[in-house]
Amino acid sequence: MCTFALQQTARDSQDKFVPEIIEKLTDNVYVDDCLASELNEEKAVSTVKELTSLCSEGSFRLTKWISNSSTVMKSIPPQERAKDVKDLNLDCEDLPSERALGVYWFVQSHTLGFTIKSKLKPDTKRGILSVVSSVYDPLGLMALFILISKQLLQNLHHEQKDWDEDVDSKTHKIWLKDLTLLEDIHIPRCYKPMEFHLFVDASNVG
Template identity: 30%
Template sequence: MELEHTRVVFGVTTSPFLANRTLKELVKDEGAKYPLAARALNEQTFVDDILTGAKSKSEVLELKNQLIDLMKAGGFNLGKWASSNNDVVGDLTESLELPIGNSKSITKVLGMFWDKAEDTFQYEVNDVNEPATKRGILSRVARTYDINGYLSPFTFLLKSMIQKLWLLKIDWDDPLPDDLHEMWVLIKSQLLLLEEIKFPRYMCGAEISPCMLIGFSGASIMGMAAVIYLRVKSEGNYMVHLVASKTRVAPLKTLTFPKLELGAACLSSRLMNATIEALKSFINLADIFCFADSSSVLGWLKTPPYKLKTFISNRVVQIHENVPDVRWSYVPGKFNPADPANALLAVEALIDNEELVAVKALVAVQPLKALEALIAVEA
């Protein structure tokens, strides 16, 4: 006797795939009738959240109606609506997203909190009473969900602590060594400061003009980091926004510093490739720059791979495959925004970092010319 499910079952191994495959099939069958909704389901859906928008209120209302009709065609009813414009969800009062805490304007989105009134993303920290043990630190790492890497300097600090604890072979509930205990106490004392960090949800300004992606990579003996900025022109002014960042702790097998820098460049190329894929259908991308603070890495990138040793050659090939049309240039280390991401920065430094503010001002002007000027000054 064979039995067949007539519903998408929750809790089994295949559930996430089946839920997403069901939506893909719905778009395939009915999407031609609802083009705006089909695009949102195909490109702007994360698990069971549809994160989408449009340039004007009228377009958003049309998108909303198409989403409702398309999902109904498959027997689905959308709930928990939220928007930065109250008129968009005014007729959906029974299915609005529940507010968070005492604020009626804050909604949880992918581990972050969206303040609809200010249209910004922010973080909320609860329960800072984890014990000073490996189990407590790992619990904090697991609960710090930072999908875009906005908190990379902070999360890198936690990851480096975990690596040290594993190297010391400390048991799960054993007390920490004095140096790590002091670091953990400092981190806990500053956790609530994360709530002061805010990032704009919308980055393109009033009019969508040709945009520029600017990537930086950097490394230290502790690890590697990459950061991507979006530069846009709006109403005659240039704005620069942090799009994403990634960090990796250094491997246990000791690598030379130039090889760590090459690993950071490879990490930057992968992050840039993912960013381009995510944004290419929504923005007019005019140019792409990548910067590194290692002259060795830039020399390797200009060398035919067959002339390089295997370790270096493989990564150079990966970089060129990930970002084939990108111009790589040098940036002095003190002006490299990827460096703080792999340094052991306190949360206070993450909130108010004067060097990062200076870098954002520089890339808002003209990245290559501004940094070439800096190089001349450094020389």
């Protein structure tokens, strides 16, 4: 219902705002997060103001703003900024990390990354599945790494291992050791104007 009301606000306000701003609201809001990008700071400052005004047309309040630009952040009233930047000295202090849709955005370096909360789990099929499922990767950035442990689970299933049967797997132990290293990987959020080529071959396992 909330999403419908937000979309209806955009439709009802088409005569008051430029199509680009309407599109920002209709195409860049996920649940309660608005994620939008601009090519320069001046445009970003304008977008913040216009989006705030557009949302207020439907009695929605956009708040908890954060940007990798201190210029943009200075244009936003402190009370409307994200919690960790409200009292930040934007002239000399680094911007913090922020979670968006479960992915960590390291604002200062403008990169995406992971924070791993590794808890000891039993070396069983159930324990392995629990650890694998704890790595939240909706963009598939770590798919190749996670695939290793998924292959292990697949093999354990073929071996008809019980969910709570002890598993002595060197592969899993190495994988667990490497898991914490994911925190050292930061991926540039913006890929423009780079060009990518992808080559894929079929596989029986993934």
